[in-house]
Every structure is written in C-alpha cells, then in structure tokens.
Amino acid sequence: MTALNLEKSAPLPSDVESRAGQTMLTAMGICKQFNGIAVLTDAGLDVRYGEVHALMGENGAGKSTIIKIITGVYQKDAGAIFIDGQPVEINSRQDARNCGISVIYQELSLVPALTVAENIFLGQEPGRYGVTARQEMRARVRALAERYGFQIDPDAVVDSLGMAQRQMVEILKALSVDARLIIMDEPTSSLSNAESERLFETIDALRRSDVAILYISHRLEEVYRLSDRLTVMRGGEVVGVLQKDEINPKTVTTMMIGREIHYADARTEKKLFEDNVLEVSHLSCGKLLRDVSFKAYGGEILGIGGLVGSGRTELVKCIYGALRRSGGSVTLGGAPVSKSIRKNIRAGFGFVPEDRRVEGFIPAQSIGRNIAIASHDRLSKAGFMNAAAENRWVEDAIKNYDIRPKDRNYRVANLSGGNQQKVVLGRWLAREPGVLLLDEPTVGVDVGVRAEVYEYIRYLASRGSIIIMVSSDLHELTRVPDRILVMYGGGFFHQFTRQTATQTAILLAASGEHPEEGEALV
Amino acid sequence: MKIRQFIGGAWGQRVAILVIICAVMAVFERQFFTAANAASVLFTISVYGTMACGMLFVVLLGGLDLSVGSMAGVAACIVARLVQDSGYTAEGVIGGMLVAFAVCVAVGVVQGMCVTYLKMPSFVVTLSFKYILYGAAPLITGGSFIYYQGNAVAENPVQRFVYSIGSARPFGVPLPIIIFVFFVVAALVVVTKTTYGRRLYAIGGNDTASALVGIRVRRDTIVAYIASSFCAAVAGVVLSSINMQAGQTTGNNYEGSVLMAMIVGGINLAGGEGDVAGAVFGALFVGLITNMMTLLSISPDFQKFAQGAIILAAVCINAYSGRRAGRVKLATAPAGK
Incomplete structure (x- = not known):
C-alpha cells in the first residue's frame, strides 16, 4: 500500500479547490474511565484542515488520553468521532492510519542506521521479490519533500541528522501514507531554540498545504507563535476553545488551573539554621544549566519549578555529583562540595531521583x-x-x-x-542528611503517601536540614516549599515566596512569562 | 511443589537431585562407587567448583567470564615452565605461582577496564581473552606439553610438592577438594558478610541506582574480574598437578561447564540474583552428570549434546517459573535471604 504514486501523481494542493477551513476531525462527548475513575468526561475536539490547533492542560488534564482515543490506542466508553463529517469507529492504530491520522511521538521511531528514504518506506519498500527499487524510493521522497516544501536529502543517514530534521523525516513518513491530521506531542522538548525554529517552519509549510495539525505543548510562547485555535483541558473536561486573538498568557493559565485555592498556611516564621548553608555560585553544566547561583539555609524547603528540559534535574544532579559540572562552585557550610557522590553522601547529602x-x-x-x-x-x-x-x-x-x-x-x-x-x-x-535533594518526590504516588512524604520532609527541615525539591506539581510547589525558584532555559527566571506563589503565576513563569507576583530574576 | 524450586531452589531439592543421580548410578553402574571413580568425580568437581566461585562474582554483576578455561591453562603453563626451568627448586615453584597469579590478576584488571571504562560487553571482552590466552599458552611452554617429574616418594621435595597439590590426601580428603572448600567458604563470606558482597548484588540489580548511592561501580567491577581470574589461575595449577602436565589445552573449554554450573545453580545471568550454594550445587551436578555419562560409555560427542540439552532445560525451567511468578528476569532464588 503506497499512497504516493508518481505515475498518477496526486494533484498538488494548489491545483484542487482548497479544503482549508473545512473540519477534518470532530470528537464529541468522549468519556473514558480507568478502574472506575473518570479520566475524560464529555470531552470534545475539532480540528480543521490548514490549521494548527493547540491542546493545552496540566498534567492529568486528559490530553494524552483523548489523543490515545483518537489514535486507537484506547477505546472510548462513550462519544463519537467524525472524519470529514462521516462517523468512524477507531479501534486500532491501523484504523487511525486509515482515517489519515498520524502521531509524531516524543521518542522518535526512526532506525538511526538507515537513510531518510529507507526510513520513510520502512516495511513497505517499493520493488519486487524483496529487491528494493532504490531509485524509485529516492524519487518519491524528493517529490514528497518538494510538494511540502521540505529541504531534506533522501540519502542522508538518519544518525547524522539533528533532532529537528529527524522530526521532519517522521512527518514525511506520516505524509507518505497520506496523513491528513498530524498530531505532535511536545515536539520541541528535545530541541534547541534554533532547531525549534526549523520545526516551526516545517509546521508552517504543512499548514500551507492544508494539513490539519494538533499540537500539544506546555510552552506558551510556542502556542502563541503557532496556533490558530487552542483547546484547554482541565480535569478530563474541555474548559474552552480560544480563537487566535483570544490567546494570551493570563487567560490560558487561568483556564488551565481553574479556581485558585489559596492556602493561607499561616505557619509561624521558620527558624533558619545559619551554619548549615549550601552556596551554589555560577554553576554550569554544558548547555543544560547556565550560570546558576543561589543560597539555601538549614531549615528551609526550597522548591525548584520549571518545565522538563529547563535544567532543574541537571541542577540537583550537578550539586550532588551525578553530573559533571562544567563551571562554577558549590560549598556546604563553607567547605567545597566534592564531585564524588560517595564523598558527598558522607558529607551529608542525599538524593531522591526522578x-x-x-x-x-x-x-x-x-x-x-x-x-x-x-x-x-x-x-x-x-x-x-x-x-x-x-x-x-x-x-x-x-x-x-x-x-x-x-x-x-x-x-x-x-x-x-x-x-x-x-x-x-x-x-x-x-541518615538525617544535612542536604536532601528531591527530584519529583511524589510522582506516581497516591494522595495518602504524598501527605506522609511532605510530613517527613518538613520534619527533616525542622531539624536543620536543607531541602531542595524539584517538582512539576504546581499544587505541591505552592504548598510545601518556603521559597520557589522557577527555571527557564537552563537558568533561574523568577522567584516566589510561599506568600506570593500562586499556581497560575508559577505556570506562567515556567512558560517564560514574568507574572506580576514574585520577583523576576532575569 | 513449584517448578521454580525444583532446580536452583532450596537445599532440600538440590540435595534430592544429587542423591537421585547417585542412586541411579548405583543401580546401573557398579564402578560408580569405587574409590577410583569417587576420586575422579571429586577432582573434576573441585576444578569446576573453584572456577565457579570466582566467576560467580562476575555473573552477579551481570557479566560473563568466558576466559576462565584459557586463564587456567596459561597459569598452569607459567608455573610448569618456571618449575621445569628452575630444575624443581623451591624458588621455581614459589616464583612460578607468583608470576602466574600476577599475570592472571593483570589480565583480570584489563578485562575489567575494558568493560567499565571502554563500556565493552563483558561477553565480547572475555571471549576475546579466551582466544588470546589460548594462543599465548604455547609461547610459554615452547609449543609442546610440559610433563611434571614427581611422585609421592620422590627425593626432591619440590617434585613431591607438585605431585601432592593434585594428589595428597591430608585426613583422607584429596587436597583439590580442600582447596575447593576453602574457596567456597571465602566466596560465601565475601558474598554474604561483606559490604563488597552487598554492592555486587546492587550493581548487578541496577547499576545506575548503585552509582547514585555512592557505589564506585567501576572499581567494584574490576575487582570481580580479578577474583574470577585468580580463582581460574588456582584451578589451573590444581588441574595441571592432577594430570602432572600443562599445555595449551589444559583447562580449554572449561568455561562451558562452569557456565552450565551457574545456570543449573539458578544464578541469574542478567545479574543481581544467585548465591554461592547455587554455584556449588551446579558444580556438583555438572561433575556427577559428566561422570555418569562417561561411565555409561556415552561418547564425548554425545555428551556435548546432553550438556546443551541440560542448559536449555535449566534456562527454560527458570524462565517458565519466573514468568509464572510474574517476573521479567530469569530468576530463581530470591536474593536477600
């Protein structure tokens, strides 16, 4: 089954009446339960040809579940899906492909040792009797790339390509089987800024060719830059659909978080243990962490917020010795912190990995x-x-x-x-460590245990330990730490105290927008 | 009774299997219970067992040591050459053993460094050294076998000594068995009582997590290869003394039998699971089965067939019972007990 046939070359998008603006996919009333817990309640989505439709929501909002239902990974409990206005049943990935839906996953599924063309036609190589028609394969890839305005060499080995180009190959692979809706799940999380820019150009080219694009991202700036419309989800429901001119940081984050519950946790001013002080100055770790400085005192719980890839995991691993520092210094109580994990543990460090x-x-x-x-x-x-x-x-x-x-x-x-x-x-x-570094300490942990974890952390802090806690959980960040540093692009971006921190403000800062609350650090 | 416990499980089942093999032999082959045969079985077991005690360290880390057979051969050749060249003097024997152990330990360090610093697969590194050492052996002996001169009543004490390593029976127990028991006890102490033993299991079970709790994974891995090489060297010296000869084929391909002992003994080749008791049981099992087939006049070629079948069956039983217990890895005896 090869969709792209050179003999009967498919008409270029400009030759036919443009289908831009017509609805490609409509999902409505989608419900899904796992073990009796509702994950999606009456959720819906519609994506049109020639638009980039963004989907946003916090972790657990139901984004991935609805994507998995559309792509046939999960079966919906109720609701209906229409493609080009026709009702369809999508019960397998193959069904989804037949409907023209393709997903570009975060972990790419390319074979690094093969060429671009070989990857695109993997499993459906043109040719006879097991002999691949290489010329034909190359020609088809060139035609495909030209049609969508991509710059790519069909003979390049995938291993030699950058991440953005690999994504381009994934996209071409999808287009080669006639994908009309391409779903991208956090496509820029592993890309540098320059590479992200290349990906955006690719996406623009796709949009011009009337491909429908569903774009999932945590990064607000990307969403403003790219999307024509935006669906916001929260707690398994769709909170609203915003048009391009309605999209702005405040509206989006407020919609994602909903009614903010402010915990006026009036705990008395904490006692700091001044002699137990961790001082990090100008710490760098390659490109992942750039020139980070801060001080933390015993008795303090310091929260580190930020998106995946913002450098927060690298920060704690660098302090602990699990990653090699490329610059800067770390001292504990005035004594330099070693690069050896073993020595650091004996000096009172502890680390709970993500x-x-x-x-x-x-x-x-x-x-x-x-x-x-x-x-x-x-x-x-x-x-x-x-x-x-x-x-x-x-x-x-x-x-x-x-x-x-x-x-x-x-x-x-x-x-x-x-x-x-x-x-x-x-x-x-x-061990009652003097410094406990925690990376996402409550991921995949139920509510009861979570409360216990907080209790143990607070107790340890009250005995004079320094606690540094990396977290993506906004609820946790606003409740547990005394001070929150939000990272963005490998450095500190914004600082909050427990009093000034709100979930909306932290989310805004993590996405690269300075909120009114707290204190801007750059 | 669960299949999982049948092989590699509690001592009860292990002993039962060995008793069954002996009982079968007693019925079908009178020769089995003769003194000469008993000695032959015990010699075989002591050589395999001594090697297994060392290789256990590497296997617990998730590696393999395919070089132990050739390592034994090289150690035997070095000792024999230096003893012979010295004209059977005490310096020759002591110097020979020191040189042999030093060379094997050095090779162990190199293997460990290839695995840790160069991140080469253990299988590839030790397979390469199997051939390198096998090829090096004739360079040491000068191309032919070296035959020891000596017996229990020789005038020269050194000649008596080289003979007695393989044949002396203090308190009626053959010396190779005493050496084997010594290594079993040593391995048992290291594995169960020391921090190094704990670290071996930790690294074999999850090396990333181990590094993050401050374990020096590289150093500990190199030490395991040293232990394996050292035990192989000792086994080689014992083996050459039993046979009163040393040459290229001394110990050749013994690693297959040792590996079989590991598998039958329920030691997880993926690392992190297994114990000394399993290795000992495996060595006893392999020694008895080999002897049984020889006595039953099964040709050596067909013995290989049977050995392959036994390995396959043992792995199969482990994998099957592991799946039933809802585990992914090939695993038998729960660690930590």
Whole structure:
C-alpha cells in the first residue's frame, strides 16, 4: 500500500479547490474511565484542515488520553468521532492510519542506521521479490519533500541528522501514507531554540498545504507563535476553545488551573539554621544549566519549578555529583562540595531521583538491602557488614516511614509505587542528611503517601536540614516549599515566596512569562 | 511443589537431585562407587567448583567470564615452565605461582577496564581473552606439553610438592577438594558478610541506582574480574598437578561447564540474583552428570549434546517459573535471604 504514486501523481494542493477551513476531525462527548475513575468526561475536539490547533492542560488534564482515543490506542466508553463529517469507529492504530491520522511521538521511531528514504518506506519498500527499487524510493521522497516544501536529502543517514530534521523525516513518513491530521506531542522538548525554529517552519509549510495539525505543548510562547485555535483541558473536561486573538498568557493559565485555592498556611516564621548553608555560585553544566547561583539555609524547603528540559534535574544532579559540572562552585557550610557522590553522601547529602525504577531502587533486592545500601559506611566495620546493626537500622526505617509490608526481606519490585518511593526516601531519611535533594518526590504516588512524604520532609527541615525539591506539581510547589525558584532555559527566571506563589503565576513563569507576583530574576 | 524450586531452589531439592543421580548410578553402574571413580568425580568437581566461585562474582554483576578455561591453562603453563626451568627448586615453584597469579590478576584488571571504562560487553571482552590466552599458552611452554617429574616418594621435595597439590590426601580428603572448600567458604563470606558482597548484588540489580548511592561501580567491577581470574589461575595449577602436565589445552573449554554450573545453580545471568550454594550445587551436578555419562560409555560427542540439552532445560525451567511468578528476569532464588 503506497499512497504516493508518481505515475498518477496526486494533484498538488494548489491545483484542487482548497479544503482549508473545512473540519477534518470532530470528537464529541468522549468519556473514558480507568478502574472506575473518570479520566475524560464529555470531552470534545475539532480540528480543521490548514490549521494548527493547540491542546493545552496540566498534567492529568486528559490530553494524552483523548489523543490515545483518537489514535486507537484506547477505546472510548462513550462519544463519537467524525472524519470529514462521516462517523468512524477507531479501534486500532491501523484504523487511525486509515482515517489519515498520524502521531509524531516524543521518542522518535526512526532506525538511526538507515537513510531518510529507507526510513520513510520502512516495511513497505517499493520493488519486487524483496529487491528494493532504490531509485524509485529516492524519487518519491524528493517529490514528497518538494510538494511540502521540505529541504531534506533522501540519502542522508538518519544518525547524522539533528533532532529537528529527524522530526521532519517522521512527518514525511506520516505524509507518505497520506496523513491528513498530524498530531505532535511536545515536539520541541528535545530541541534547541534554533532547531525549534526549523520545526516551526516545517509546521508552517504543512499548514500551507492544508494539513490539519494538533499540537500539544506546555510552552506558551510556542502556542502563541503557532496556533490558530487552542483547546484547554482541565480535569478530563474541555474548559474552552480560544480563537487566535483570544490567546494570551493570563487567560490560558487561568483556564488551565481553574479556581485558585489559596492556602493561607499561616505557619509561624521558620527558624533558619545559619551554619548549615549550601552556596551554589555560577554553576554550569554544558548547555543544560547556565550560570546558576543561589543560597539555601538549614531549615528551609526550597522548591525548584520549571518545565522538563529547563535544567532543574541537571541542577540537583550537578550539586550532588551525578553530573559533571562544567563551571562554577558549590560549598556546604563553607567547605567545597566534592564531585564524588560517595564523598558527598558522607558529607551529608542525599538524593531522591526522578525515575525511581531506573535510578532509585534495585527491584530484585529486598526492602532491607535497598535501605541499607546507602549507609554501608555506618553499618560495617573493615568491610564486614554488622548484621545486627543493619537489621535494627532497616527495621527502624520501615517502622518510622510506615513501609508496607513490614517485612525487610520483601522484594521492592513487588511493592506499590508509594511504598517504593518510601524505600528510596527512607534510605536517606534514616541518615538525617544535612542536604536532601528531591527530584519529583511524589510522582506516581497516591494522595495518602504524598501527605506522609511532605510530613517527613518538613520534619527533616525542622531539624536543620536543607531541602531542595524539584517538582512539576504546581499544587505541591505552592504548598510545601518556603521559597520557589522557577527555571527557564537552563537558568533561574523568577522567584516566589510561599506568600506570593500562586499556581497560575508559577505556570506562567515556567512558560517564560514574568507574572506580576514574585520577583523576576532575569 | 513449584517448578521454580525444583532446580536452583532450596537445599532440600538440590540435595534430592544429587542423591537421585547417585542412586541411579548405583543401580546401573557398579564402578560408580569405587574409590577410583569417587576420586575422579571429586577432582573434576573441585576444578569446576573453584572456577565457579570466582566467576560467580562476575555473573552477579551481570557479566560473563568466558576466559576462565584459557586463564587456567596459561597459569598452569607459567608455573610448569618456571618449575621445569628452575630444575624443581623451591624458588621455581614459589616464583612460578607468583608470576602466574600476577599475570592472571593483570589480565583480570584489563578485562575489567575494558568493560567499565571502554563500556565493552563483558561477553565480547572475555571471549576475546579466551582466544588470546589460548594462543599465548604455547609461547610459554615452547609449543609442546610440559610433563611434571614427581611422585609421592620422590627425593626432591619440590617434585613431591607438585605431585601432592593434585594428589595428597591430608585426613583422607584429596587436597583439590580442600582447596575447593576453602574457596567456597571465602566466596560465601565475601558474598554474604561483606559490604563488597552487598554492592555486587546492587550493581548487578541496577547499576545506575548503585552509582547514585555512592557505589564506585567501576572499581567494584574490576575487582570481580580479578577474583574470577585468580580463582581460574588456582584451578589451573590444581588441574595441571592432577594430570602432572600443562599445555595449551589444559583447562580449554572449561568455561562451558562452569557456565552450565551457574545456570543449573539458578544464578541469574542478567545479574543481581544467585548465591554461592547455587554455584556449588551446579558444580556438583555438572561433575556427577559428566561422570555418569562417561561411565555409561556415552561418547564425548554425545555428551556435548546432553550438556546443551541440560542448559536449555535449566534456562527454560527458570524462565517458565519466573514468568509464572510474574517476573521479567530469569530468576530463581530470591536474593536477600
């Protein structure tokens, strides 16, 4: 099945009556439940030919679920989908492709060792008896690229291309099977600014060719730059559809967050432990982190906000020693912080990574081993483990942090997400670290455990530790930290205190717009 | 009884399997319980077992050491050459062993560095060294086999010594078995009692997470390759003393049997799971099965067939029971117990 046939060359978009403005896809009344929990309630979407339609919403708003229903990954519980005005049932990815819907995923699905042309025709190479007609393949790719105004060499090996060009190849691949709606999910998250600009040009070219584009992004500036219309989702519902001239930062963020609940958490002024001070000056880490400086004192919970890719994970990893610093210095209580994780742990550091399955726990090992692993220095003598001390240490942690089941020999792989996180957190809390670095400490953790995590963090801070907490959860950022630094493009962008922080303002700052609240840092 | 526990499970089942093999042999082949055969089985097991104790370290890390057979051969050749050249003096024996162990440890360091710093797959590095060392052996011996001169009543104490490594029986127990037991105890202590043992399991289970809790993954990995190489060197010296000869084919392809012992012993080749008891059981199992087939006059060619089938069956049982338990990895004995 090859859609692009040179013999009967498909008419160029300009030759036929333009279909721009006609509705390509309509989804209405879409409902979806998982295990009895409603994820989508009466959600809808319509996308027209020749428009870039943006879809925005916070994490958990239902964006990915509705995309997965449109593309046949999930089946809807109720609702209807129309393509070109005709009702359709999309029950598989193949159905979606047949309807002309293609998704460009964040993780690209290209084979790096093959050429552009080979990738585009992967699995459906033209030719006979297993012999690929290379000339024909190249010619078709050239024709396709020309038709949409793309600059690409069909013989280039994908491995040698930049990310923006690889996305272009993905898009061509979609177009080669006659995609009329292209869905892009956070396409710029792995692109540099210059590359993003190239992608936007590609998108503009697609729009001129009357392709419908559904564009999902967290970055407001991109959305203003590109989109013709914008659908905002919140809590599984569509809050509204904005026309181009209605799109502005304040409106969008307010719609995304809804009624703001302000926590006038009137806790008394905290006691700072001035002698426990972490000082970061002009810290850099390649292109990911640029010239970052701040001070944090014992007793303080410092929140770090920002989008994925803003440098927040790199910041904590650089301080901890997990990433090599390319410039700047870090001191704790006046003493320089080492580049060795091992030395830093002994100096009182602890680090809870973002992806606990990959970087946090050892799945095949027991709860006990997973907790003790960070404290061998305290539980051994001359290289031999002190079994009694180890068991006491582990039993205390299991009891103090309420890890269930209360069985130190239980495999961590079989625990719930919340308990796994308590194991990773408990491993450090047991040491009472002077500096605890947390990267997304409550991702995939249920509400109950979340409250416990906050409680442990606050307790540790009250005993004089410095807590630095990276989070995407706006609710968490406005409630837990005493001070919030929002990062954008590898540096600090905006600062809030607990009093000035609102979810809308943090979201605005993370998207690269200075809000009225708080204090601009650049 | 769960299939998972049948092989590589608790001691009860392991012992049962060994008893069954012995019982079958007792019924079908009288020779099995003769003193000569018992000695032969024990010698084989002690050589495989000593190698397995070292290779266990590398396998727990998620690696493989395919060079142990050739490593044993090179160690045996170095000792034999220096002993012979010195004219059976004490300096020759001591110097020979020091040189042999030093060379093997150095090769272990190089292998470990290839795996850690150059990020080469363990399989590729150790396979290369299997051939490099095999090819190097004739350079040491001068191309032919070196035959030891010596027996239990020789005048020269060094000649008595080289003979006794393989054949002495203090308290009625063959010395190779005592050496094997020594390494089993040493491995057991390291794996279960030391922080290094804990780190081995941690790195094998998740090396990224291990690095983030301050484990020096590279250093610990290199140490494991050293341990494996050292045990292989000791096994090689014992083997050459049992046979009173050393040459290119000494220890050749032993890694296959050691690997089979690992798999039958329920040690997860993906790393992080397994124990010394499993390695010991595996060595006993492999030694007995090999002996059984030899006594039953099964040709060496067909023995290979049977060995392959046993490995396949063991992996299959592990994988099947692992899936039933809802796990992804090939796994048997739960770690941490």
